[in-house]
Amino acid sequence: MSEAPAVLPTVSAERVEGIDLLLRPPRPRAGWRLLPARVGAMCTVELQKLRHDRTEVYTRAIQPALWLLIFGQTFTRIRAIPTGGIPYIDYMAPGIIAQSAMFIAIFYGIQIIWERDAGILNKLLVTPTPRSALITGKAFAAGLKSLIQALVVVVIAALLGVALTWNPLKLLGVAGIVVLGSAFFSCLSMTIAGIVISRDRLMGIGQAITMPLFFGSNALYPISVMPGWLQAISKINPLSYEVDALRGLLIGAHAHVALDFGVLLVAALIGITAASSLLGRLAR
């Protein structure tokens, strides 16, 4: 600016320079490449947010640490729960990893409602992103966030002396299981968000279902010691399959990893379908 502005600097077309790229619309991606691109975009945003503010990762590490430290060490001494010869803290560590990942995902719908209230969701819905691609992106972003949380708990467990595998292939499998499980639970949360619309109600429902999901699974005790009705619940609870796979991969317990993987994949697909079909209610 060569001349001093009289009152306020004004903007004119001449000052808007170097905008050649803003005159050319980007070329649309081919159909099959659209979904991974949207998943990438949503995951990037999640990582950027975590980079700016890590408080949540730390505060959410406290609860699983206490579970392992207090509950785990106490019950290891009591030896009340049949674990098939594994120290109890080792037995429960995969359960606590799955639990802490689930807790993150189950409240993910709150973020969607917040984004709706802030107009961010509407803006994303006016981009060339099909609703199912947006939900898939969000589900994987939640999975990534949970995975980072799970890593923190794995480190805590290792520090407490849990004998975890360091086989990179198995750890990759662990990552896949955590992401799929959290994709399901975040979709469950976004589906409820699409039904209740309000943040407070979703918060209440989230609180109400997390404990039943946790206690109605094999996270703390084997399914075989449960009463019949709880066994039935546990067998349709995706968290049980997540815990089973993590137990098999992380501490080498007997598990049905392939079945677990399949169940979680199907659950995630059903969740994505349900949440996508209700997303329109949030756009209204």
Added chain:
Amino acid sequence: MTRDSDPDQPEAVTCTGLAYSFGETNAVDGLDLSVRPGEVFGLLGPNGAGKTTAIRCITTLLPVPAGMVRVFGSDAAKDRMGVRRLLGYVPQQLSADAGLTGRENVALFARVFDVSRGERAERVGQALAAVDLTDAADRLAKTYSGGMIRRLELAQALVSAPRLLILDEPTIGLDPIARTGVWEHINAVREATGMTVLVTTHYMDEADQYCDRVGLMHRGRVRALGTPTELRQGLGERRRAEGAPASAPLPTLEDVFRDVAGSGLDDKSGDFRDVRSTRRTANRVG
């Protein structure tokens, strides 16, 4: 400033008989509207006139249950993805993500509009420069002022080179200086890119000053259409014909609006939810 419409180029927006109701309320009730390529068109009306609902039908956020909506010839009901690729949209709320930096906010929209990786950084930089946010680009958006957030949202919309920029109440809750700033950026970008701008507002003075043409909307329909000057002169002439003194000042757009809407304007102007959401936006802007 209105450009002559080219017969070969389709209208930027055409709505024919658009209707949308929430239960018993007919928010949009047989709306006919056409926006010419390259103009700044203002959709005016009080809270609850149906402006936002109409905008949501045009942006494909709401379905088109009755009537037809076309954006540059593409049908908003059938070719949603095609229409979305033509649009830049700035909603009424302050919709930048406060937990991300300005640059990250814009980059997200570059990504979801399929800007290639090689071009992304430069394109994002150009969009931020166009709204004078280069210096603040790497600060978190939560540190921005209301006017800066609006400009950031403008950059988010511009990064995909839209042919139609849709702004819903872009200056709501801003102080006069920030309002002027936002409008100056809208105009500068429009002149530099030649894009069409469709804007809703209930500030009649802004529409008078910055819009090429305006449509006055009331109870779900456009009740008057033309350049601000045409509408004001039209009412002035009519008033003189009805016996007003020739020395009377030219009516304002607000007078035109009162004339069009008639009585009952105050008791139907926006329900509780409208006012609450407007206040919330105003609060966030500070």
